[in-house]
Amino acid sequence: MFYGVALWAALTLNFILPRLMPGNPAEILLARFKGRVNPKAIDAFMVAFGLNQHHTLIQQYGAYLVQLMHGNLGISITYYPEPVIQVLGQALPWTLLLIAMATIISFLIGTLAGIVAAWHRGGVFDSVAPGIFTFTSSFPYFWFALIMLYFLAYKAGWFPIGSAYAGNHGSFALSNWPDLLYHTALPGFTIVVTSIGGWLLSMRNNMITTMGQDYIHMARAKGLARRRIMYQYAARNAILPNMTGFALSIGFIVSGALLTEIVFSYPGLGYTLLQAVQNEDYPLLQGTLLLIAVAVLLANFLVDLLYVRLDPRVRNQ
Amino acid sequence: MSHSSVLLQMENLSVTYFGPPDVVAVHGVTLDVKRGEILGLAGESGCGKTTLIGALTRLLPDNGEVTHGRIEFDGVDWLGLNEREVDQWRWTRVSLVSQSAMNSLNPVISIGEQITDAIFAHEPRTPKADGWDRARSLLRMVEVDPSHVHSYAHELSGGMRQRAMIAMALALKPDLVIMDEPTTALDVVVQAQIIHEIRSLQERLRFSVIFVTHDMSLLLSIADRIAIMYAGEVVEVGTRSILNHEASHPYTRGLIQSFPSVFHQRTRAGIPGAPPSMVNPPSGCRFHGRCEERMAVCSVYAPEDRDLDGIGHRVRCHLFGDSGITDRQPLAGRGEGSGKSC
Numbered sequence A: 001m002f003y004g005v006a007l008w009a010a011l012t013l014n015f016i017l018p019r020l021m022p023g024n025p026a027e028i029l030l031a032r033f034k035g036r037v038n039p040k041a042i043d044a045f046m047v048a049f050g051l052n053q054h055h056t057l058i059q060q061y062g063a064y065l066v067q068l069m070h071g072n073l074g075i076s077i078t079y080y081p082e083p084v085i086q087v088l089g090q091a092l093p094w095t096l097l098l099i100a101m102a103t104i105i106s107f108l109i110g111t112l113a114g115i116v117a118a119w120h121r122g123g124v125f126d127s128v129a130p131g132i133f134t135f136t137s138s139f140p141y142f143w144f145a146l147i148m149l150y151f152l153a154y155k156a157g158w159f160p161i162g163s164a165y166a167g168n169h170g171s172f173a174l175s176n177w178p179d180l181l182y183h184t185a186l187p188g189f190t191i192v193v194t195s196i197g198g199w200l201l202s203m204r205n206n207m208i209t210t211m212g213q214d215y216i217h218m219a220r221a222k223g224l225a226r227r228r229i230m231y232q233y234a235a236r237n238a239i240l241p242n243m244t245g246f247a248l249s250i251g252f253i254v255s256g257a258l259l260t261e262i263v264f265s266y267p268g269l270g271y272t273l274l275q276a277v278q279n280e281d282y283p284l285l286q287g288t289l290l291l292i293a294v295a296v297l298l299a300n301f302l303v304d305l306l307y308v309r310l311d312p313r314v315r316n317q
Numbered sequence B: 001m002s003h004s005s006v007l008l009q010m011e012n013l014s015v016t017y018f019g020p021p022d023v024v025a026v027h028g029v030t031l032d033v034k035r036g037e038i039l040g041l042a043g044e045s046g047c048g049k050t051t052l053i054g055a056l057t058r059l060l061p062d063n064g065e066v067t068h069g070r071i072e073f074d075g076v077d078w079l080g081l082n083e084r085e086v087d088q089w090r091w092t093r094v095s096l097v098s099q100s101a102m103n104s105l106n107p108v109i110s111i112g113e114q115i116t117d118a119i120f121a122h123e124p125r126t127p128k129a130d131g132w133d134r135a136r137s138l139l140r141m142v143e144v145d146p147s148h149v150h151s152y153a154h155e156l157s158g159g160m161r162q163r164a165m166i167a168m169a170l171a172l173k174p175d176l177v178i179m180d181e182p183t184t185a186l187d188v189v190v191q192a193q194i195i196h197e198i199r200s201l202q203e204r205l206r207f208s209v210i211f212v213t214h215d216m217s218l219l220l221s222i223a224d225r226i227a228i229m230y231a232g233e234v235v236e237v238g239t240r241s242i243l244n245h246e247a248s249h250p251y252t253r254g255l256i257q258s259f260p261s262v263f264h265q266r267t268r269a270g271i272p273g274a275p276p277s278m279v280n281p282p283s284g285c286r287f288h289g290r291c292e293e294r295m296a297v298c299s300v301y302a303p304e305d306r307d308l309d310g311i312g313h314r315v316r317c318h319l320f321g322d323s324g325i326t327d328r329q330p331l332a333g334r335g336e337g338s339g340k341s342c
């Protein structure tokens, strides 16, 4: 229900925003297209994207929704004559590979480290890890990523300078994975290093709060194994607020990740967005933003599903 | 395993919470629990009941420590066991039912899982299905529908949760079940049902119970023997009927009079004043500031335990001390506290 409304809001915003921009996007486009693209294509595009000036806004909106339902996002100017949907289709897997993997790894390691630190509160790990990761998380991302790129990739040559694959075309064939991971490693590393501290600290705090609960006391009184108390009783409860935090920050994670792609010329959605902006490629810009919005919603939805699995209290609602 | 009638013996037990400030929450407690009896432990909140239980279960908070005395459980030096040994004894010998069943149940795993994990932890060779069958019959035993093994704490009513806790506490047939205010969070009707349930289970299975409460009237209806705690000390112990009819310590008498009785139309008299600070306990007898029968000696010398009838009616009060002590005059300059109003 919520997701339906949110999706609709995203679609509608995406429709309205370009129309709020100063000047008529259609005219800007026409001016840019003159002499470069054949007029027929322009007409097709105008109709396809509901930018027909002879129609009312409502009619345009209707046409826009119909086009969307057919998966028609118009034609990219930058990559003419490729349809936007196709450009996005090529970018999306790379973003998923890099951002989803790095974010999940960061969340998992950070959470696990938080559990261990809290469980052995005051121990060696607890006095070292939170400090280090708070420090690395305070790096300005852009600065850190550039430094890594400069030293580890450019100077030392241990990592590729950019792209997500060797050669001109990437493929997810099994034999390509070592190469893909090699290209993902450095950008992924910068994401993990700068985001892990947040997960670690919040999980550590949740754990410490949870460990004061009566049910932990009870689990000890039962003589259960330490491991079971730590995971099934303490961590299992402490992770719930962390999941909520995770869901809430997916938007930020994605916007931060766009930066990663730009710094590392990684051919995902962020990089595509940059191209679209630089080339005033409105259809591509709109399509990318829409896809990002949908992706964020989808990620939220998945986290919600997982949360429901982990917390029986929200199940019967 | 000895066959003495005493299951648990605490001797001169003291517990300190290290601060600052340091709090001596339990001070020189000597108390035993006999096999198959319900021992009531009563006292105002803050008097150290939960701390005493923490020492008994060896689950004191990190800053709490037994500083003095010993605990013997079934003839074994309980405080001398290492963590591993204690873990083996937990739940198989001593189990716990606490005040808030809502908070004591893990909210995200099912009731059945919380019963069976105790079973599997102590009897690892039990087949899965048998463990779950046992969980079901335990629930049946406390009159909760066995299908609730798959329920979560929030799906049960307060009474059912407390019953489930009791079922859990009995899962491994312990010798001693410690109940820390098990009915305080429940309404009166449910409270009566739970008390009845505990009583009938205890009569059937003959485990010992330490029943902690600040509700004296409740103890007079359920306990075989009753110990009264005041400011970290046990000031009087005796059988239910002795405490009911021959309560001796002024504090005990005050407690008994402080609840209204339907039969005697007694009014709520209460005890004037508030419990003393545990950080700086009063000199001499800890109760002297609130005591209506205090004597000069009370603010100077701490009274010693005295067995009034030779069979365990024990009181810690100068009223029943050796005449030699009672007659002593306060030493100059040491009786400052005695003149204060109460």
Ligand SMILES: Nc1ncnc2c1ncn2[C@@H]1O[C@H](COP(=O)(O)OP(=O)(O)O)[C@@H](O)[C@H]1O
Pocket: B017, B018, B023, B025, B043, B044, B045, B046, B047, B048, B049, B050, B051, B052, B061, B063, B064, B278
């Ligand atoms: N972890 C702790 N640290 C310091 N003082 C504590 C701690 N727990 C309890 N106390 C103090 O010890 C005294 C006894 O507390 P408690 O055993 O909980 O009493 P009761 O269960 O009878 O209400 C109180 O004065 C309380 O403030």
Ligand SMILES: [Mg+2]
Pocket: B046, B049, B050
């Ligand atoms: Mg208490």
